[in-house]
Amino acid sequence: MKQIAQYRAILNRVGIVLIVAGVLDLAYMGYCISQSKDYSSSLHIPAVVAGVFLLRGNLCTVSIVRWYSAFISSYLISTIFILLPFSKPAELWVTEFRLDLVGLSVSLLVKTVAIALFVWIYTQLRAAPVVSASVRSGDSVSIPKSAFILGIGLVALIAGIKHFTINGAAGAKAVQIARAQYGENYKYHVTGMRWSNGNVSAQLTAYNEQEIKPAQVEWK
Secondary structure (H helix, E strand, O other), X not given: OHHHHHHHHHHHHHHHHHHHHHHHHHHHHHHHHHOOOOOOOOOHHHHHHHHHHHHOXXXXXXXXXXXXXXXXXXXXXXXXXXXXXXXXXHHHHHHHHHHXXXXXXXXXXXXXXXXXXXXXXXXXXXXXXXXXXXXXXXXXXXXXXXXXXXXXXXXXXXXXXXXXHHOOHHHHHHXXXXXXXXXXXXXXXXXXXXXXXXXXXXXXEXXXXXXXXXXXXXXX
């Protein structure tokens, strides 16, 4: 009975945190939309659903949440150390820091909190009472190596694609068109590119010492 009470207490704790995190993520997404800021997350609804199942003591959900938290933790940590430092020119980082310190700080804070959240969830669901309960129910309790490998590998893949796309001929053409369309008063950094039915669409950041703004160009 004591072990049951212990693992249920952990599941309840994690379940409540997931529900709160899902609601806050939804609110932050609304804020980003209202401020025309980029934000993509699939946390909100799944987090609430998973939280409800954990509150009900569903052990099948434990293995799913544990695997997902391992994947997201490794993905976010790899993003900060592998992708983020090289995602923008140093000059753009400095300009953002000077012109939009609050927005940049909030973005970095959200990433840091997300890492702490998923690491905490993973460690909670690896606690001995939860592992014992999972073993009794016949669920796997092995370390989810595939989740860690996939998280790091996905970041490495994204970094490689961005490097060859942005620094390749298509990236150079996007900057050339943006310079003709938006003027020579800005420097341009390609942030994304999409090919569809023979058309190429590129998203860029245009910036100078006084302003940072989004830009978009298209060509065939």
